[in-house]
Amino acid sequence: MATEAIGVRIPARGAGHDLRAVKVVLHREMLRFVNDRTRMASMLLQPVLWLFVMGTGLGSLVRGSIPGVDFRTFMYPGMISMTVIMTGMFSAGSIVWDREFGFLREMLVAPVSRGAIVVGKCLGGALVATGQGVVILAMAGLVGVPYAPSLMLTLLAEMFLAAFTITAFGVTLAARMKNMQTFFGLMQMAIMPMMFLSGAMFPLANLPSWLHVLTVVNPMTYAVDPMRHAVFSHLDVPAQVDAVLNPGVRWFDLQVPVGLELGLVAALGLALMTAAIAQFRRAE
Template sequence: MEGIIAIWQRDVIKFFRDRARLIGSFAMPFMFLILFGSGMSGAMSSMMGGANQGPLADFDFVQFMFPGIIGMTVFNTAIFSALSVVQDKEFGYMREILVSPMSRVSIAIGKVLGGSTVALFQGLMMLIFVPFIGVSISFVMIFQLIPVMFLVAFALSSLGLLIASSLKTSQGFQMIIQILIFPMLFLSGALFPLSGMPAWMNFLVKINPLTYSVDMFKKIILQPDQMAPALREAMGLDLTVFNHIITFSEEIIVVALLSIIFVVLATMRFSRTEA
């Protein structure tokens, strides 16, 4: 247990001491939310029908994007946290840890928990944008977001560790992650409504772990149950699999199962890592 805490503490302290990374974490969300969101708001409203009356008149693209921006932030931070594993290999620090009495399972769990904690903190930092975009966030929503964010971050940190355990260079890790990030992000409903897609793309959406993660954030923040059915359908907020509308509880189960699978595979692969 002490080994897990030590690895977790190292990654968390390293994050808070890196001011450039701390400040830079706002750059991408700001660009998407303020620049891209505001710039595309008029175009998206026109695509939604351009009606000044009726339920579709309440569509706000910036507010729609906000849960997706939180998902994007948690996703990027959690999965890129595993980059430190590859860097530690390159600089020899990982060799020192692996030959220590600390079990490799403890090292892997500590790394995942460290990445999850940092991703949770950065996700919560996105709430700073709330007063500027007209989204209403209550303390109840924040308390709901915290465990959901951590669960999503844990699953994605485990996925990042699984990938990092198989690579030897940071350049290779970054290239593989970049290949994963954009398809997973754009097929998750984070930036655009999941409606009117072809069947083959809809299949990719349903097997994308980030889809269920982003949808959970939307259910908490956007409160789709209080929306008009037409607006909810146009925004793609009714995620269905085999004509069954996925509930919030079912999404929790899906992400939790993925977390277990990813962390087991990651610890098994990390345990075979050469010292």
């Protein structure tokens, strides 16, 4: 008795198919974050401690040299950056978790572009990190930052851009890693220098030459500085104080425009996402 073969139809790939895949991965990242209340609270604890405990303590030491400005106001853009960086990297780390439990393999064998999976991860991590940053944004009035609509919208857009870039960086790191311990070890080794050398916690003016070079080559400097420019543009501070706390980034004698800084962050994010896609295409 002859056995009749049963045909299996595999859905054709296309742009619409990949867009649905991006939406599914993004939606999964949002659900995972919303349902993890402990993670939400822990991601907020560190920047809040830095802002209100460390900021208050340091402010008492420098109050005489920056009249009319609360040092926590200076630190505020840096704490927004810290929030989105930590949250974005943890979102990227979920790839390693998915690999350990086999879910990543199921996504990789699905009839969708691997690039769609990476784009969904990057956008999902960026949205989650931005949502977390909104909580810090809501604390603006507590540190002397006005709730001007234009300022809030500007900070929101800059937060998303920084979150997208750091998530893409995290996805690139996580693409080949097999366990969470390795990922978190590398994450700490990468994040701490980037945060401390970005000007998030100290002004970029009058630095020693070796430290100035490190801040200039640090990509996160170009994410923190536009946020600080946006905040200080809505404050009434003496010119000499603004020159100390908000000097901007200089390449030799060139003052780097904020638009160029944002362009560099966006270009880096796209380059990292492209690298992550290439990593996934070579993955199992």
